[in-house]
Amino acid sequence: MSKPSPILSGLQLKCGNCGEGKLFRSYLKLNDSCPVCGREMTNEDTADGPAFFVGFGVLILAAPFMFIVPMIPMPLGFKILAFLVMSAIMIGLILAALPIAKAVLLNLQLHHGAEEAHFGKEDDGA
Template identity: 35%
Template sequence: MTPPEMRPAPIPTGLSGRCPRCGEGHLFKGFLALRPSCEACGLDYAGFDSADGPAFFVMSIVGLVVVGLALWLEIAYEPPMWVHALVAGTLSIGLSLLLVRPLKGMLIALQYANKAEQGRFQR
């Protein structure tokens, strides 16, 4: 196991889609699907689950940007409704696809760095 002082920083490592332990291997095998394990250090990725975290952060960030831009666009230019629909739709889809993978990688790297695991009741 890598000593804590030698581990890569979790946020840049996760954003780049690299292994949270060694920072060398790839985290994803597809767009959002995790590999079974790291090809460099062998870390098993089966225990990692970001659940709905990336979707929540993506919706929050994209919603803020798109609504802010729509308000500014309306106040500054008063365009027709089809322009709003085109701009908001394109931005919503584009920003969502751009942000979801890095945010999922970052949340998984933070899970590893903080030793997060499933909560359990004590008996």
């Protein structure tokens, strides 16, 4: 049995080992292990990687509108309303994309065996 693509399984929020089990037990809380194949996920940590990529991506999408809307000749009330709508869309995009980005990064980490850097000898400090 070949392993599924870490990116495709991450986009579906599924385990990158079996492609079947769900990664999350709630919005961004990982399962302790895959419910299907039992892969351990307690020590996995994507840190702030997903937030960085999602925030940066949404910012790039939204930035042109943040410059264009103030230059459009329309009453101030409409501009404020446009900014509120844009902010709601940005927050919605971020909240929707965060679990997907976390799942993809987690599956990529596990696929490539990424772990914390170790410096020096393994048994020092004893």
